[in-house]
Amino acid sequence: MSNLEFTLEDLKRILLEGAGADEGVDLDGDILDTDFEELGYESLALLETGGRIEREYGVEFDDDTLAENRTPRALVATVNALLSERVAA
Amino acid sequence: MTAKVVVTGIGVATPNGLGVDDYWAATRVGRNAIGRVTRFDPEQYPSKLAGEIREFVAEDHLPSRLIPQTDRMTRLALVAADCAFTDAGVRPGDIPEFDMGVVTASTSGGFEFGQNELKKLWSQGSQYVSAYQSFAWFYAVNSGQISIRNGMRGPSGVVVSDQAGGLDAIAQARRQIRKGSKLIFSGGFDASICPWGWVAQIAGGRMTTSEDADRAYLPFDANASGYVPGEGGALLILEDAEAARGRGAENVYGEIAGYGATIDPKPGSGREPGLRRAIEAALADAGLAPGDIDVVFADAAGTPELDRIEAEAISAVFGPGRVPVTAPKTMTGRLYSGAAPVDVVAAFLSMREGLIPPTTNVELSPAYDIDLVTGAARTANVRAALVLARGQGGFNSAVVVRAAD
Secondary structure (H helix, E strand, O other), rough: OOOOOOOHHHHHHHHHHOOOOOOOOOOOOOOOOOOOOOOOOOHHHHHHEEEEEHHHHHHOOOOOHHHOOOOHHHHHHHHHHHHHHHHHH | OOEEEEEEEEEEOOOEEEOOOHHHHHHHHHOOOEHHHHHHHHOOOOOEEOOOOOOOOHHHHHOOHHHHHHOOHHHHHHHHHHHHHHHHHHOHHHHOOEEEEEEEEEOOHHHHHHHHHHHHHOOOHHEEEHHHHHHHHOOHHHHHHHHHHHOOOOOOOOOOOOOHHHHHHHHHHHHHOOOOEEEEEEEEEEEEOOOOHHHHHHHHHEOOOOOOOOOOOOOOOOOOOEEEEEEEEHHHHHHHHEHHHHHOOOOOOEEEEEEEEEEOOOOOOOOOOOHHHHHHHHHHOOOOOHHHHOOEEOOOOOHHHHHHHHHHHHHHOOOOOEEEEHHHHHHHHHHHHHHHHHHHHHHHHHHHHHHEEOOOOEOOOOOOOOOOOEEOOOEEOOEEEEEEEEEEEOOEEEEEEEEOO
């Protein structure tokens, strides 16, 4: 895969594919700084989401990546940092 | 004095009906739902018939959040739970969360989900296996998902004793009501009509290889050749009778009046199988005599040896031909943990309408001296019914249900 950028839209698509969306949560709203738990995603949903991102973008998360990146903004930034490391390497 | 426990809400999904009304409309007229398997191509397998639920679209009933994490059996169970709440006139928030629990039975767990994940494991690698495989296959998952969706945090669990489990779970739910819980969901759902589930069931050795949908599953018939598997089940809401009256429950189906369970003696011991003792224990628990029972819903294994054992147990307790016996599961196939809860539903609906649904397709073998209701339904005043269920491994369970008033 040669995706060099990981966007909020990519994250939303993967969240929906892997875990769906809670009733009453609008992923198209302003969610960048909302905690994943508030968006209805518990640890297992994030594990599934993380696995899908790793597979699709060829990146590897640490054990703590998902615990430490609690919002879409943080996770998107982390994935992009991993992607640019990969390009640099 | 032990509290009376009543059923106040039902959710049911079987190959011949989704919801109480559809299920009963089909069952009372003996509508057959057995056909060639369509969920996968059965051509290469020795058994090719099943009772499939054809009309169910989970996405129409459940939020998208639940779809990636649920097996088919769990989706059916979650929707049935919603229906049972509506039927009972209760909303999940009406009762304190620690006063409501879920005790279901399971035979297989989520086989189809597991099959898909195993396929990914061996064809693509471990990183492709869904995180939800951790629980989606698990026997207790229906209880867990119903509990989470509806905020029911009281006594909960799962019973795994094959087909007998459907009654064992109802008995466990009754115990929890008697210990003080206000509302317990009980019943069972299985749905493993997928290649992996299929080979596991074939390995049990009791499935028919007949390809004639109308002459395949023939309990108590001289041509019995095994059973046809089906998918589905039922969920019942159990409440204390006084409490149900107190909240103004309008839909009391009847009472779970008695329960008995036994294990068969070791094969080859020559001792009598345990079914007769299970029946007698359930009658004693209900405080009823054999003559008080108006109909028996048979386990109806569909293999000659097991049919003989059941017919002998019924005749030993009731006398030859002294009680009507029926097996509406001949229309749907055997639903594993779901079968007996569906029979309990049929028993309550028999009371309501005064009609015993038929055992379809079967011509009673002269070898059995039971009064099997074959052909069409039979009108009868039903006040008390006995439901029987047996599980592979020697489980025998019996439940007596009785009209509420």
